[in-house]
Amino acid sequence: RGLELEQLLELNDAKFAEMVHARARRRMMRGMKKKSKALMKKLRKAKKDVKVGEKPATVKTHLRDCLIVPEMIGSVVGIYNGKQFNAVELKGEMIGHYLAEFSLSYKPVRHGRPGIGATHSSRFIPLK
16 A cells, blocks of 8 residues: 555554454454464464565465455465465565455356256256
């Protein structure tokens, strides 16, 4: 929202909260939950243990409702979608969004393609 990544990293929580939407702002003002703090701790550790220029190790999580804050940028998170963990590298444009937005929990509908039993002609299947 008009700021560079370096400027966002320098902001404190109160200043950052003013920049996000109302739902995220309310959530940040009420404080971080224990599980979100644990995820942040794991992300910090993964970033610290990596050499310069390499991607950090993937941190798996079920926390789909966790807000992406500037401190998370550059990390790789495995977001659970109910079936598998989708690896997502967090970038600057993702700040203020939720982790769930980047790991769909459903397969999008494909309209216009008939399936089995969709038409009367598909009922007759020769036995050979």
